[in-house]
Each structure stands twice: as structure tokens, then as C-alpha cells.
Amino acid sequence: MRMPAASTITHSILPAMNKSDATKAHIMRAAIACFTGLGFEGTSMRDVATAADVNIGLIRYHFGSKADLYRDTLAYVSDQYNKVCLTALEQARESGDVGEIIYSWLAAPLTHWLDSNVATGEEVLCFLNKMGYESPELTHEVYESHYSYALQEWQQAVHAHFPGIERADWLWCMTCLRGMYFNIVAHNEFTLWGLPAIRGKEAAIRRLAADMVALLRTYTPSA
Numbered sequence: 001m002r003m004p005a006a007s008t009i010t011h012s013i014l015p016a017m018n019k020s021d022a023t024k025a026h027i028m029r030a031a032i033a034c035f036t037g038l039g040f041e042g043t044s045m046r047d048v049a050t051a052a053d054v055n056i057g058l059i060r061y062h063f064g065s066k067a068d069l070y071r072d073t074l075a076y077v078s079d080q081y082n083k084v085c086l087t088a089l090e091q092a093r094e095s096g097d098v099g100e101i102i103y104s105w106l107a108a109p110l111t112h113w114l115d116s117n118v119a120t121g122e123e124v125l126c127f128l129n130k131m132g133y134e135s136p137e138l139t140h141e142v143y144e145s146h147y148s149y150a151l152q153e154w155q156q157a158v159h160a161h162f163p164g165i166e167r168a169d170w171l172w173c174m175t176c177l178r179g180m181y182f183n184i185v186a187h188n189e190f191t192l193w194g195l196p197a198i199r200g201k202e203a204a205i206r207r208l209a210a211d212m213v214a215l216l217r218t219y220t221p222s223a
Helices: 019-043 045-053 056-063 066-093 098-111 119-132 135-160 167-185 201-216
Strands: none
Touching: 019 045, 019 056, 019 066, 019 119, 045 056, 045 066, 056 066, 066 098, 066 119, 066 135, 098 119, 098 135, 098 167, 098 201, 119 135, 119 167, 167 201
8 A cells, every 4th residue: 555645644733742742743643654554564664764754763762663653652542532532422421312422432533633743533543443453462452551441431321321232232233333433434545445435424423323223222132
């Protein structure tokens, strides 16, 4: 896959950062583009250095190994992801509408993203989607420490509206929902499959949330 030009992975630094933090953010922007487009194994430190227009020694100074760069970048964007998703979830809970609760979390990186120091919300979604294809040894620790707890809070908020669903069926529904969701949000220039981008992503996510609510309301426990 052809990597984006440097200009396409550069975003304004907001808010103002010191020089060291700005350098790390610049490297992580390039790393996200490379890891999303080429995968962890397909990306070399030289690829990241070229995309960031820095030398490899500077990357090693700030991050260490390629695996450390990947994990530090994943941890950074996961913290931002959790923040905006939990903010949207708290607002949706006040409505008491389970469809809004489902939608709020899924759409939050598109509707609530605040800080594009390292990536836009949509770019982060593509990166997280690609994370699912990486080795568990690479991603597990960061997933558990920086990502999964907030995702579980959202799932519990939805499950509270359908307490009779058995755990195995519930996990199956959530797995299907997440798969369909990433098919909507991660089909752009970073997609692994080369499928065309889905336009009107927020509207598509709202339809997905409504369809999932309709499906869950038809649930009957196994005999």
C-alpha cells in the first residue's frame, strides 16, 4: 500500500506543546500512518523516520524500539479515545435511550474529538481497527491498561437495558456490532481491503445503532 505523503499526516499542534512533546507527537503521527497502512510487521523504523522526516536515532531516543513506539502511540491515542467516548456516553445516559447510548459511543471519535496533536478521530479509528489484526503479544498489555476498561463501561451501560441476555449471546452481539462498526468507520485511504469509503459515517452509525437495538429486543434465551 502506498503511504500518504508527509503533508497528509501533519496536523496543527493544539494546544501549544514544548519542543520535546511536539517532536514526539510528530513522530507518532507518522507512526500511526505507517502502522495503519502497512501493519506492525510491514513497517520499519526507517519507514517512520521517512514519513516524519527525522532520523532514526531521534525516534529511538524518544521511544526506544519499534514495539515501544507502537505501544506508546497506542496508549496515547487510547487515552484520548476513552476520554471522548466516556464524555459522550455520560451525556447519552441522561437520555435513557439505549439507541442513543450505543450511537454516542460509536460516533464519539467523529463527533467529540478535541485534540488532533497526533491524529484525527477517524485516523485513530483506523489505527484501532488495524490493531485487531496485530499479535496479541504486541497489543494485549496496552489494550488491558488503556483501552478495555472504558469499552466495558459502555457495554455495561447497554447491557443494563437488556439484562436477560445470556453472556455468550451478549458477547456475540457486541462482537458483531464492533465488526460492522469498523467496517463503516475504517474504510478510507488506510483500509486494509481497498474498499471504497462509506460516506455519511455518522448517519450510517446511527442506523447501525437502531438496527442493533431492534435485534436485541427480539432476543429470547436459549431453551
